Amino acid sequence: MNPIRVLLVDDHAVVRAGYRMLLEQAGVTIVGEAESGESACRMFVETQPDVVVMDLSLPGISGIEAVRRIVAREAKARILVFSMHDDPVFIDQAINAGARGYITKRSAATVMLDALRAIAAGRVYIEPGLAQELAFRKIRETDNPFAGLSTREFEICMLLAQGCNTTEIARRLSISYKTVANYSTQIKGKLGVGTTAELARLAIRHNIIQP
Amino acid sequence: MGLLTRISVLIVTLFVVVCIAAGAYVVDNARRAVTADMNAKARLTLDLLEAELVRGGAVGDPVRLGQFLDRLATMESTRHLRIAVRAPGAGEPLTGMRLQAGRTIDAPAWFTRLVAPEGVTARRLLSEPGIHAMELELLADPADEIAEAWSEARSVLVLMIVFTAMVMGLIYFRLGRDLSPIDSILRGLEGIERGEYQLRLPAFATSELGRISNKFNHMAQVLMESRAENRRLSQGSLQIQEQERRHIARELHDELGQSLTAIKAMAVASAATPAEPGRLRASMEEIARIADHTYGVARQLMQRLRPPVLDVLGLAAALQDLVDRWNSANGEGFCRLALHGDTGMLSDAVRISLYRIIQEALTNVARHGHADQVDVSLRVGGAGEVELVVADDGAGFEQPLARPGLGLLGMRERVAALGGEFALVTAPGRGTRIRITLPAVAESAA
Numbered sequence: 001m002n003p004i005r006v007l008l009v010d011d012h013a014v015v016r017a018g019y020r021m022l023l024e025q026a027g028v029t030i031v032g033e034a035e036s037g038e039s040a041c042r043m044f045v046e047t048q049p050d051v052v053v054m055d056l057s058l059p060g061i062s063g064i065e066a067v068r069r070i071v072a073r074e075a076k077a078r079i080l081v082f083s084m085h086d087d088p089v090f091i092d093q094a095i096n097a098g099a100r101g102y103i104t105k106r107s108a109a110t111v112m113l114d115a116l117r118a119i120a121a122g123r124v125y126i127e128p129g130l131a132q133e134l135a136f137r138k139i140r141e142t143d144n145p146f147a148g149l150s151t152r153e154f155e156i157c158m159l160l161a162q163g164c165n166t167t168e169i170a171r172r173l174s175i176s177y178k179t180v181a182n183y184s185t186q187i188k189g190k191l192g193v194g195t196t197a198e199l200a201r202l203a204i205r206h207n208i209i210q211p
Numbered sequence: 212m213g214l215l216t217r218i219s220v221l222i223v224t225l226f227v228v229v230c231i232a233a234g235a236y237v238v239d240n241a242r243r244a245v246t247a248d249m250n251a252k253a254r255l256t257l258d259l260l261e262a263e264l265v266r267g268g269a270v271g272d273p274v275r276l277g278q279f280l281d282r283l284a285t286m287e288s289t290r291h292l293r294i295a296v297r298a299p300g301a302g303e304p305l306t307g308m309r310l311q312a313g314r315t316i317d318a319p320a321w322f323t324r325l326v327a328p329e330g331v332t333a334r335r336l337l338s339e340p341g342i343h344a345m346e347l348e349l350l351a352d353p354a355d356e357i358a359e360a361w362s363e364a365r366s367v368l369v370l371m372i373v374f375t376a377m378v379m380g381l382i383y384f385r386l387g388r389d390l391s392p393i394d395s396i397l398r399g400l401e402g403i404e405r406g407e408y409q410l411r412l413p414a415f416a417t418s419e420l421g422r423i424s425n426k427f428n429h430m431a432q433v434l435m436e437s438r439a440e441n442r443r444l445s446q447g448s449l450q451i452q453e454q455e456r457r458h459i460a461r462e463l464h465d466e467l468g469q470s471l472t473a474i475k476a477m478a479v480a481s482a483a484t485p486a487e488p489g490r491l492r493a494s495m496e497e498i499a500r501i502a503d504h505t506y507g508v509a510r511q512l513m514q515r516l517r518p519p520v521l522d523v524l525g526l527a528a529a530l531q532d533l534v535d536r537w538n539s540a541n542g543e544g545f546c547r548l549a550l551h552g553d554t555g556m557l558s559d560a561v562r563i564s565l566y567r568i569i570q571e572a573l574t575n576v577a578r579h580g581h582a583d584q585v586d587v588s589l590r591v592g593g594a595g596e597v598e599l600v601v602a603d604d605g606a607g608f609e610q611p612l613a614r615p616g617l618g619l620l621g622m623r624e625r626v627a628a629l630g631g632e633f634a635l636v637t638a639p640g641r642g643t644r645i646r647i648t649l650p651a652v653a654e655s656a657a
Contacts, residue, residue, distance in 0.1 A: 056523045064524060085510075085519055089452060089532050093524050106506060151534035176542025183538070 003029045004120045007049040009040040009066070010082075011058050015054030015105075019053070022109050028116065035059075037066030044070050045075070050120050051111075054099070056083040056090065064097050078119045082112070091130055092151045101125035144206045145191050153190070155184045160196050161203035219383055226375040230368075237367050238325050241360035246328040248356045253333035253349050256292065261335055269514050276345075293350040299336060314366060317354075320360030326357055364421060392420045399427055408435035411505065444624075449615040459512060466508040470501045477501075503509060518566070526554040526562045530569060534587065544582045544603070546573065553589030561649060564625045565589065571618045572601040573647055581605050594651035597631070603642040607637045622647075 006028055010016050013035075020030050032047040035041040037058045044052060052070065056063035063081065069076045080101040081094040091102045100119045103111050107127050118125040149157060159169045170180045184196075193199045203209045262434045267279065275297055283294065318326075333351075338344040392415045402410040408431050412424035480493045513519060521529035527550055554562070567585055576582050582605030590598040612619075619635070622645075626633040631649035 057519070062523055062525070075339065083523075085523070086518070087532075089520055089528060093528055106503070150531045150535055152539070173539070175539045178542055179538050179545060182545035186545075 003027050004116055005029050005031045005050045007032045007034065007040070007047055007052045009034045009037075009052060009058070009063075010055040011035045012055075014057075019112070023112070023116075026113050028113075028204065030176075037061035037063060037069075040066045041069050041073070045073070050078065051116055052077065052079045053082050053116075054079055056081060056085065056094070064093055067094065067097040067099050078111075078122075080115050080119050080125070086130060088130070088151045088155070091126065092154075096147075102125040102130065104130070144208075145202065146206060146208055148190055149187060153183060153187050155189075156180060157187050157199065157203070158209065159208050160184060160187070161200040163171055163200070213399075215383070218386060219379065222379055222382055230371055230375065234368060237364045238322070241322075241357075241364050242326045242328065245326055245353055245356040247358050249328060249351055249353050250333075252327070252353055254389060256351075257333055257335040257347060257349055258645065259338060260294070260349075260603065264337060264347075272402050295348040295350075297346050297348065299344050299346045305353070317358040322361050322364070323357055325394050326360055327353060389420075392417070396420070396423060396427065399431075403431060403434065408432075408438060444617065444620055448621075451617065455515075459516070462508060462512055467505055467576055470505040470508075472499050474501050474505075505546055521562065521566055526557060526565065529566055530589065533566070533570060533573070537577070541577050544585055544605070546585040546587060549586070549588045551589070552593075554589070554591055556595055557591065557597070559628060561597065564629060565597070568599070568622050569601065570623060571622055575616075575618055576603050576605060576643075579606065579608070592651065596651040597647070597649040599647040599649075600644065602642065604642040607639050607641045609639055610635070610637055 006023060008016050008019060008030055010019075016035075017034050020033070023030060031049050032043045034043045035058075037060050040052065040054065040058075054063050054067060058066065061069075065084070066078050067081065070079060077098070079099045080103065081099045082103055082105060083090060083094075086104045086106070086107050094102050101124060102113045103115050104127060105123070111127055115125040116125070146154060146157065155173070156169060159172065164172070166177055166180045166184065170177045174182070188194065188196075188199060191199060191202060193202055200209075264276065264279065268276070280294060280296070333349040335347040336347075338346060399412050401412050410431055411428050415421045415424050477494050477498050481491055484490070518529060518532070520532045522603060524532075530548060530550065534546045537546055557565070569589075572588075573585065576585050582603035585601065585603040588598075588600045592598075601632060623633050626647050626649070629649050631647060634646045635643070636646075637643040
């Protein structure tokens with residue numbers, strides 16, 4: 001199998017050096033390094049890598065914006081976002097921008113290799129332990145009503161669609177009953193449904209949950 | 212030129228003009244009087260002479276006429292007359308009296324020049340039946356008349372000058388007194404320049420100056436209060452800054468410091484003792500666990516200092532995140548967020564300000580509001596103009612607040628720094644509504 005050709009984008013030279021060593025040891029070819037969003041876009045065109053490993057916290061245009069630009073230029077671009085943040089909001093936004101994968105800098109080195117292999121092979125990869133379902137909603141369909149929900153709303157929506165009642169959701173997410181009830185109303189309003197049953201049907205139809 | 216000097220000059224000029232006009236009138240009058248006097252005297256004299264000459268039969272007899280005239284000349288009262296007798300039409304007089312040398316007139320030369328009539332010459336034709344006609348010619352000296360006119364005029368002029376001087380003196384004195392408070396006002400303003408806002412002016416008698424002193428006192432009061440408020444705000448700001456720093460320092464010491472110490476201890480211990488796979492693995496796993504915990508603490512600190520979502524994902528995502536976190540943390544109230552327009556075009560300064568303002572507003576609602584519902588609406592126009600409304604149905608509060616909290620003041624300051632407008636509407640039991648507008652292409656503060 002041909003070695004995977006990777007473009008590394010991170011504004012910390014130490015991080016780049018560390019991962020370069022790690023990846024080259026595992027047989028990955030580093031075709032280029034960039035330390036800003038703009039140079040990432042430029043180098044993507046120059047080096048045509050198989051996968052781009054992109055940090056989110058970059059100077060100049062943000063990592064998210066760089067992902068958008070690269071994907072806009074080349075729809076088949078495969079980008080693995082690699083960031084300090086593990087908040088679902090970040091994963092959500094990264095996938096929304098067109099990334100194919102998300103791992104945190106905290107995760108073990110092997111996770112990066114797994115991710116690279118999966119993405120190079122055309123699959124998507126979210127670090128185990130992070131909110132899988134949330135990210136996938138963006139991948140399933142580009143034009144779905146669930147895209148207008150915030151990360152938190154989607155989280156609650158999923159649980160509602162899966163059949164959890166308000167009390168259970170409140171317990172699971174460690175928030176108050178009233179808050180869940182309010183979100184529930186707001187979500188139904190945004191989706192244009194009247195009851196939880198309708199919500200569930202909509203979710204199934206858009207492949208958000210399995211029937 | 213000072214006010215006093217200007218007014219005095221004006222009055223002096225006025226009076227001088229009046230004096231001159233009056234003087235001219237007086238002089239003109241004097242001249243007329245002198246002339247009339249002279250004419251009357253001449254006529255009278257001629258009448259008397261005629262009567263005397265005719266009675267004495269001197270008419271037609273030059274010798275007797277000459278004797279008569281000589282006798283006349285010795286008289287004191289005729290000293291200032293010159294009488295000549297001539298044949299009608301003739302150039303040379305037949306006989307006559309000389310006019311005495313002009314005497315010094317008891318009046319100033321200028322007055323004399325102005326008042327003296329042109330030589331008063333009176334003629335009378337004497338004719339008797341059977342005798343040659345004779346002509347009497349009379350030339351008089353107006354010295355007495357002029358002196359008399361002068362003494363009259365002098366009294367009037369002196370009176371006028373004295374009066375003028377008195378009035379001017381009075382006005383100068385009075386005006387000077389009335390305008391003296393101006394010095395105190397100037398001193399007061401100099402004090403304000405130096406920052407002595409506690410100065411106050413007394414109430415002045417003059418109503419205009421009294422109003423000025425009232426306004427001055429009010430202005431000084433406002434400056435004093437404003438400075439005190441500024442100080443309070445600065446001190447409050449500094450205090451909060453110190454509190455934050457103390458918190459961060461404590462977290463760094465308690466959590467990070469300890470964790471790193473533990474990791475180091477474990478690593479050193481493992482390196483020192485001979486490799487025992489079980490123990491080694493346990494130590495490594497412990498180190499990994501501590502590293503995870505440290506990471507969590509670091510993340511919390513980061514969030515507290517500057518939410519990463521804002522810098523990495525932009526304002527829209529950050530606000531959504533803020534609202535969702537707030538909702539999760541506040542079981543009581545629920546916040547709804549509505550975003551319109553492109554938040555991406557906003558400058559960095561505007562973004563962070565909007566984030567902090569909304570953060571502060573939501574904090575206030577949680578702390579005081581007891582609200583059921585909060586609505587946050589952010590609208591960005593085509594040219595970057597911003598409208599933000601945060602409205603809640605909570606308890607509201609009394610307005611205006613005697614001492615607005617630092618949070619509210621901070622909000623106002625941020626908005627002012629961006630050249631925007633801040634409006635707060637609230638009443639007890641009626642909830643609170645904050646409305647902020649920022650102009651297009653907002654000037655960013657440093």
